[in-house]
Amino acid sequence: MKDYLIVGKIGGAHGVRGEVRVTPLTDDVRRFSKLKECQILDEKENLKTTKKVQSARVDDSRVLVKFEDVSDRDEAAKWNGFFLAVSRDAAVKLPKDRYFIADLIGLKVIDDEHGELGTIKDVINSGASDIIIVKRKGKNELLIPYLKTVVTNVDLEAGTMSVTLPEGLYEIYE
Numbered sequence: 001m002k003d004y005l006i007v008g009k010i011g012g013a014h015g016v017r018g019e020v021r022v023t024p025l026t027d028d029v030r031r032f033s034k035l036k037e038c039q040i041l042d043e044k045e046n047l048k049t050t051k052k053v054q055s056a057r058v059d060d061s062r063v064l065v066k067f068e069d070v071s072d073r074d075e076a077a078k079w080n081g082f083f084l085a086v087s088r089d090a091a092v093k094l095p096k097d098r099y100f101i102a103d104l105i106g107l108k109v110i111d112d113e114h115g116e117l118g119t120i121k122d123v124i125n126s127g128a129s130d131i132i133i134v135k136r137k138g139k140n141e142l143l144i145p146y147l148k149t150v151v152t153n154v155d156l157e158a159g160t161m162s163v164t165l166p167e168g169l170y171e172i173y174e
Contacts, residue, residue: 002088002102003088004039004041004085004086004087005085005086005088005100005102006041006045006083006084006085006102007024007025007031007085008022008023008024008025008026008083008084009022009025009081009084010022010040010079010081010082010083010084011023011081012076012077012080013073013074013076013077013080014064014076016073017071017072017073018066018067018070018071018072018075019065020064020065020066020067020070021062021064022063022064022065023061023062024062025083027125028092029058029063031092032056032057032058032063032065033057033058035090036052036053037051037052037053037087037090038050038084038086039051039084039086039087040079040083040084040085041082041084041085042082042083043081043082043083048082051067051069052067052068052069053065053066053067053068054066103156104120104123104132104161105120105121105123106119106120106159107119107156107160107161108159108160108161109132109134109142109144109161109163110161110162110163111162111163111164111165112162112163112164113170114165117142117163118134118137118139119134119135120134120135120161121133123146129145129146129147130145130146131143131145131146132144132146139173139174142170142173143173144163144165144169145166149164151163152164
């Protein structure tokens with residue numbers, strides 16, 4: 001399990017005072033208003049530096065963040081394309097039976113009828129519900145709705161997610 005969670009991607013400078021535009025990669029954009037410190041990661045998720053956050057504000061579908069030690073547009077532009085992450089200690093506390101996507105990726109998915117299906121590659125939000133993308137060896141990816149009626153158990157320690165696929169879903173992908 002990673003020590004940090006990615007919450008956004010920096011999309012370049014905003015204005016001339018050193019703010020950066022951040023595309024949120026979290027369900028709760030309000031979390032940025034409480035952000036005091038963050039890690040900056042490169043595209044391979046290697047830690048580059050830790051920054052103190054002076055301010056953060058929501059602007060349409062993005063967040064504008066001002067780091068304490070960045071005072072002009074040129075310095076802000078250097079962080080374009082980097083990821084913004086928070087330590088697990090600073091992460092939003094999740095309700096029971098809710099998980100961070102980063103913790104679900106890589107879990108083995110086991111169906112009660114068809115056995116092991118593959119591993120979770122990603123989870124995407126489709127509006128109505130989240131969709132689990134399952135990577136399978138030598139087969140097309142399997143898309144499974146993340147619903148209480150489908151996902152019967154998540155065991156992070158064992159590295160598994162148990163599911164009961166809706167009738168006919170498995171056959172569509174075979």
